[in-house]
Every structure is written in structure tokens, then in C-alpha cells.
Amino acid sequence: MVAFSETAILKKxxxxxxIGxxxxxxSNRSLMVYSTQAYPVKAVHVKVGDYVEAGELLCELDASALINQIETQELTTGVSAKAALSQVKSASDNYSAAKELLDEGLNxxxxxxxxNVRATHDAWQKAQRMYSTALNSSDNPTLTAADAAYTSALSAFEAAKTNFNSAEQAYNLAKANFEAMLPPSDNSAAILLAESVLxxxxxxxxxxxxxxxxxxxxxxxxxxxxxxxEHNLLIEKQKALGSDEYQAALAAFNASSGAKNTAQAALANAQSALNSAKAQREAAYLNSDSQLKEYAYAKDSAYSNYRAALISLESAEKSAKAQLKSSKNALNSARANANTDAALLRLAQxxxxxENTRIKAEEGGTVTAVYAKVGASGAGLLFVIEDVSDLRVESAVSGYDIGALKPGMAVTIKSDATGDALIKGSLSRIAPTSQKNALGQSNPTGDVLFSTEVKVADANSGLLIGMNARLKYLIEERKDVLAxxxxxxxxxxxxxxYILVxxxxxxxxxxxxxxxxxxxxxxxxxxxVYGEGVREGLRLLNNPGEFRHLIGSELMLVEDSPALDSIRSIRPFAAMRQG
Known part of the structure; x- marks a missing residue:
């Protein structure tokens, strides 16, 4: 006996x-916030999980001692030196602002x-597409309809011409046949005589x-x-009409003449319709050529605008760099004009x-680590700011499997926190070399691993920075196969x-x-699985090792039961004895 639970139905x-x-x-975007100032931390304004904007104050260092030093230094510095220093600071601020705008692309x-470059490029691409569409006449519905009408009229004309040729041939044949017949004799005198006798x-x-x-x-x-x-008169009249063959030929000749005239009229109508369709088609193509020229002109104009925009961009970038250089020159000039004695330099420093005792965020993001503590030294790493919506998973794949991976391939991501949810991702990076040890060498004895990075596609995936994740790199997928x-x-x-069925x-x-x-x-x-005889619906044995010694035998297929469990327990031994 064999239980249903020990079998399965082969299905698609x-x-x-x-590869797991x-x-x-x-995070794909992390910012480490450092400070070189050793003054104690006076106040911390953010905590882990807070979202901050670029330029937002994160913490303040206790600068009271520094302020006292500045005030003392200012008392020992002359008024003219202060004015020069103010000019240096103003020029420095202008230069820094101009440089930041240019570096950050905010000029x-x-x-x-x-x-303007993007707008003119889009307009050029749109004009190019319209021109290409107009150039391809198969995509022009007006030309397509005109071509169809002309083709239909031409077919009708050819059919009418063929019909007329056939009718003309039939007419010529009937005419020749009729003309070959002997005309009836002139017996009008005999008819008059017969009528008088009658x-x-x-x-x-x-x-x-x-x-x-x-x-x-x-x-x-x-x-x-x-x-x-009466009979004699009838005979004489019959003689005037001619024979039956003559009458039939005459009827055929008359009929073919009418058919020829009808076909000739139809041919004339078809010729007129063809001429009209041809004229309409030529007009459509002429109009299309005119439109095509307009589209070509629009395309060329849009491209010229795009090129002009590129030149304007280049000019704007050069102008911005020139302004930056001018600001740099002004700063250098202010510094040159200033009294550069040691006291003034110390005051500037x-x-x-x-200014650097006010620690600010250089970029926006979520605070994921806070190392600054009130009273502790402000030197070193104080904060970590990261983009929690733009995530990646850092992993490693063995050298045996790395050849099957390609950048851009789909990856599914799971974690304990997100449960059974399949989070979509894509392989964004494969390291060009294997991981190195502390000496910068590849592992000569253990598994060779290659670092990989997987970009998380969903910004609301539920994944958090630092979580452990399980990956599946999707190598190949086949649908509706027997397995x-x-x-x-x-x-x-x-x-x-083999399988057992x-x-x-x-x-x-x-x-x-x-x-x-x-x-x-x-x-x-x-x-x-596939091959001859492999088809959907086959019932197969899940564990063929217990049944190979029974190939060719007939068994009952039953539900699970304690008695069947006893039989299962002795099957391996039976199989071993059979082997």
C-alpha cells in the first residue's frame, strides 16, 4: 500500500x-559631522530620529573663553586694522557664498x-519626433486614406476595362457571326400577291x-x-424574316451590342473615378510635402534654439566662474590691504x-547617531545624518556564484522585521576584486568573496539602517513548467x-x-522536468528510494492510517534487502 500523502500530482x-x-x-547617502574645536559641548539641539534641513543648528560649543580672547585681542588691535579685517571678512563671505552656489549648482x-537647455532640448526632441512621423507616410492617416482610395479606384478601373474588353470581344464575335448569315430574300411582291389572294x-x-x-x-x-x-401568306412572310439561325444570330448581335454599350459606360465612369482619386492623392501628397517642410523647419529651428541654449549655458558657467574669480581677487586684495601682523591674523583665526563653534548640518536628512554630549569635548565625530528613504543592502557573494550576477538584475529582500513581505531591489554594484585581508591580500585559503550592493527600490520598504537582510538574486525565471x-x-x-509514477x-x-x-x-x-511521456497530471512518488524494489508491482492507493505507518517503518529494510 501507498498513501496519497506519499505521492504528488505533476503540475505546472x-x-x-x-542565489541567496x-x-x-x-543608507546610500550618509554624512559624518565632525568638529575640530575642543571646546566643551554647551547644548545639543537634535536627537536620533530627528529630520534636519541643510544649515540647521545641531549643537553649540561653549565659546565663552574664546569670546573673551577675541574681545581682548580686539582691544589691542587698531581701528584701521579692524576695518581692514572687516573688509577681509566681507570679501571672504562673498567668496565663500559664490563658491558654495557654484559648487552646489545653485547659481x-x-x-x-x-x-533653458532642458526646455529647448525637449522641444527639439518633440519636433524631431513630429518630423519623423510626417516623414513616414505609412503613419499619415490622410495619405493612407488617399492611397487606399486610389488603389480601390484603380482596381475598379482595371475590372471595368477587363469587362469592357470581354464585352467588345463578344460583340465582335456576334457581329461576325451575324454578318456570315445569308440575309432573307426580297419577296415583297409574293407577299402582296398572297395578301390579294387571301x-x-x-x-x-x-x-x-x-x-x-x-x-x-x-x-x-x-x-x-x-x-x-392564309398558309401561303405565312410562308411568304416567314421567308422575309429568314431562317431560325439568322434570327438567333441577330438576337445575339443585338444583345452583345447592348452589353458593350453598358460596359463602355461603366469604363468611362471608372476612368472618371480613377482620375478623381488620382487628383485627390496628388493633392494629399502635395499637402503632406508642405507639412513635411514645415515640420523640418520647426525641427531645425528647435535644434538651433537648443544649440543657442547650450552656448548660453556655457556663457553663464564662464560668467559664474569669472564672478568667483573676481570675488577671490577681491578677497586677496582685501587681505593685501590689511595689516597682516600677528595680532590681526590671530584675531581673524x-x-x-x-563661527565653527555652531555645528550645522551641511545636508538635509535624518539624524541616525548622536555622539555629542553636553560637557564633553566637541572635537571629533559628533553626528551622523543619513537619508533613510534611499537604502541599499551591502552583501558579499562567493566566487563560485559571482559569475551569474550582473548589475541591474532583480533582487528580492526579506528581513525579520518585515516578515514575509518581498521587497524589490536591484543589483547596483559588484566589486571588481575580491575582499582583502588586513594586509591587502585576497583570502588564499578560505572562500573568496566579492562585495555587492543592492539598491532598495521602495522608499517605504519598512527596512531600517543596520538591519540584517536576506537576499535572493533572481538569475532566471520560467513560467508554466512541470517541476x-x-x-x-x-x-x-x-x-x-528517473521518477517513479x-x-x-x-x-x-x-x-x-x-x-x-x-x-x-x-x-x-x-x-x-521534461521528456517523452512527461505530462501534466501524472501521479508520482515523492520518495522513490522506498519503492524502487517494487517497480512493476501493483499497490493500493489509500489514505494515511496507523497500519500504513507500520508498513512505512519496514520499507527501508525491504529496499536494502532487495538491493
Whole structure:
């Protein structure tokens, strides 16, 4: 006996071949905020999890001692030196602001020029597409309709011409046939004579009826003469009409003449329709050529505007750099004009240090670490600011599997925190070399690993920085394939791969047969099978090792039961004895 639970029905499924891995969630954009000032921390204004904007104050250092030093230094510095120092500071601020705008791409003139480049480029691309569409006449509905109408009219004209040629041939044949017939002889005199004889016979009959109504013999003779006169007149008239063949030829000739006239009229109408369709088609193409020229002009104009915008952008960038250089020159000039004695230089440095005691965020983001503590030294790493919506998973793949990976391939991500949710990602980076040890050498003995980075596609994935994640690099996917568990396969000495299948017999039992299969794509648990006789709906044994010694036997397929569990326990030993 074999239980239903020990079998499976072969059916189609979707298989995904993948490579697994683990990694750590990191941000794609991290900012370490450092300070070189050793003054104690006076106040911390943010905590972990706070979102800060660029320029927002993070913490303040206690600069009271520094302020006292600056005040003392200012008392020992002359008024003119202070004015020069103020000029130096103003020029320095102007230079720093101009440099920051240029470095960050925020210069208004350059931004306007860049926007104009994008706008003119889009307009040029749009004009190019419209020109290409107009150039391809198959995409022009007006030309397509005109071509179709002309083709239809041409076909109708050709059909009418063929019909007319056929009608003309039939007419010529009927005419020749008719003309070949002997015309009827001219017997008009005989007809006149027969008519006069008929009139005399009619008069004689009337006279006979009047003169002697009782004498039927005379009346009968008169009637006989009349009938003979009528028959003679009919014969003479028939002779005037000609033979039956002549009459048939005449009828055919008349009919073919009418058909020819009808076909000739239809041909004239078809020719007129063709001329009209041809004229409309030529007008459509002429109009299309005019539109094409307009599209070409618009395309060329848009390209000229785009080129002009590029030149304007280049000019704006040069102007911004020139302004930066001018600010730099002004700073240098202010410094040159200033009294550069030691006291003044110390004052300038102290004022810069005072500005640096206010620690600000250089970029916006979420505070993910706070190392600054009130009262502690302000030197070193104080904060970490990261973009928590733009994440990646840093991982490593063995040298055995790395050849199957390609940048851009799909990756699925799971974590304990997100449960069974499949988070989409893509492989964004593969390290060009394997990981190194502390000496900068590849691992000569253990597994060779290559670092990878997987970009998280969903900004609201639920993943958090620092989480451990499980990855699956999706190598290949096939849909609607027949697949079995790996355990359902076995090999024999001939190196062929087999499965055991059950086929129902007439007696209600199921016979065990082996079936050769070819294997294809593999997933974690399943493998694709195909080959002769492999079809959907087959019932197969999940564990063929327990039944190989029963190939060819017939078994009952039953539900699970304690008795069946006892039989299962002795199957391996039976298989071993059989082996």
C-alpha cells in the first residue's frame, strides 16, 4: 500500500533560479559631522530620529573663553586694522557664498541656463519626433486614406476595362457571326400577291355564305381556299424574316451590342473615378510635402534654439566662474590691504573658530547617531545624518556564484522585521576584486568573496539602517513548467535520471513504473522536468528510494492510517534487502 500523502500530482508551476545571500541595510547617502574645536559641548539641539534641513543648528560649543580672547585681542588691535579685517571678512563671505552656489549648482544664472537647455532640448526632441512621423507616410492617416482610395479606384478601373474588353470581344464575335448569315430574300411582291389572294378568298367565303347558306359544300370549298391563302401568306412572310439561325444570330448581335454599350459606360465612369482619386492623392501628397517642410523647419529651428541654449549655458558657467574669480581677487586684495601682523591674523583665526563653534548640518536628512554630549569635548565625530528613504543592502557573494550576477538584475529582500513581505531591489554594484585581508591580500585559503550592493527600490520598504537582510538574486525565471521536488529524482548506473509514477489499473490498483526525465531549471526545492511521456497530471512518488524494489508491482492507493505507518517503518529494510 501507498498513501496519497506519499505521492504528488505533476503540475505546472513557475520556477525561479536564484542565489541567496545576507547583508546589512545601509543608507546610500550618509554624512559624518565632525568638529575640530575642543571646546566643551554647551547644548545639543537634535536627537536620533530627528529630520534636519541643510544649515540647521545641531549643537553649540561653549565659546565663552574664546569670546573673551577675541574681545581682548580686539582691544589691542587698531581701528584701521579692524576695518581692514572687516573688509577681509566681507570679501571672504562673498567668496565663500559664490563658491558654495557654484559648487552646489545653485547659481541662479547657471540654473536658468540649465533649465533653458532642458526646455529647448525637449522641444527639439518633440519636433524631431513630429518630423519623423510626417516623414513616414505609412503613419499619415490622410495619405493612407488617399492611397487606399486610389488603389480601390484603380482596381475598379482595371475590372471595368477587363469587362469592357470581354464585352467588345463578344460583340465582335456576334457581329461576325451575324454578318456570315445569308440575309432573307426580297419577296415583297409574293407577299402582296398572297395578301390579294387571301383577300379574294375572304370575299369568296363571304359571298358563299350569303348566296347559299344551306349549301355547305360551296362554303367548305371557300373555307379551304381561304386557309390555303392564309398558309401561303405565312410562308411568304416567314421567308422575309429568314431562317431560325439568322434570327438567333441577330438576337445575339443585338444583345452583345447592348452589353458593350453598358460596359463602355461603366469604363468611362471608372476612368472618371480613377482620375478623381488620382487628383485627390496628388493633392494629399502635395499637402503632406508642405507639412513635411514645415515640420523640418520647426525641427531645425528647435535644434538651433537648443544649440543657442547650450552656448548660453556655457556663457553663464564662464560668467559664474569669472564672478568667483573676481570675488577671490577681491578677497586677496582685501587681505593685501590689511595689516597682516600677528595680532590681526590671530584675531581673524579666533573669529573663524568662533563661527565653527555652531555645528550645522551641511545636508538635509535624518539624524541616525548622536555622539555629542553636553560637557564633553566637541572635537571629533559628533553626528551622523543619513537619508533613510534611499537604502541599499551591502552583501558579499562567493566566487563560485559571482559569475551569474550582473548589475541591474532583480533582487528580492526579506528581513525579520518585515516578515514575509518581498521587497524589490536591484543589483547596483559588484566589486571588481575580491575582499582583502588586513594586509591587502585576497583570502588564499578560505572562500573568496566579492562585495555587492543592492539598491532598495521602495522608499517605504519598512527596512531600517543596520538591519540584517536576506537576499535572493533572481538569475532566471520560467513560467508554466512541470517541476518535481529534488527528492523525487533518482539516477541509475546508465547516468539517466528517473521518477517513479503510478498508473491506475482496471482492478483499482496502481502500478509503479519508472520514467526517464530530462532536468532543467532548478529552484531551491524544485527542478524542471521534461521528456517523452512527461505530462501534466501524472501521479508520482515523492520518495522513490522506498519503492524502487517494487517497480512493476501493483499497490493500493489509500489514505494515511496507523497500519500504513507500520508498513512505512519496514520499507527501508525491504529496499536494502532487495538491493
Amino acid at each position: 508551476t513557475d520556477l525561479i533560479s536564484s 545571500g545576507t547583508g546589512t541595510v545601509e 541662479t544664472a547657471v540654473l536658468a541656463a540649465e533649465n 383577300a379574294a378568298a375572304q370575299a369568296a367565303l363571304q359571298a358563299a355564305l350569303v348566296e347559299d347558306p344551306v349549301n355547305q359544300q360551296k362554303v367548305l370549298q371557300a373555307r379551304s381556299v381561304l386557309e390555303a391563302a 579666533m573669529q573663524e573658530d568662533l 518535481v521536488p529534488f527528492d523525487a529524482l533518482f539516477e541509475k548506473e546508465n547516468a539517466e535520471t 503510478l498508473s491506475e489499473q482496471k482492478n483499482g490498483k496502481h502500478k509503479i513504473d519508472e520514467l526517464i526525465v530530462n532536468t532543467g531549471l532548478e529552484s531551491d526545492l524544485m527542478v524542471e
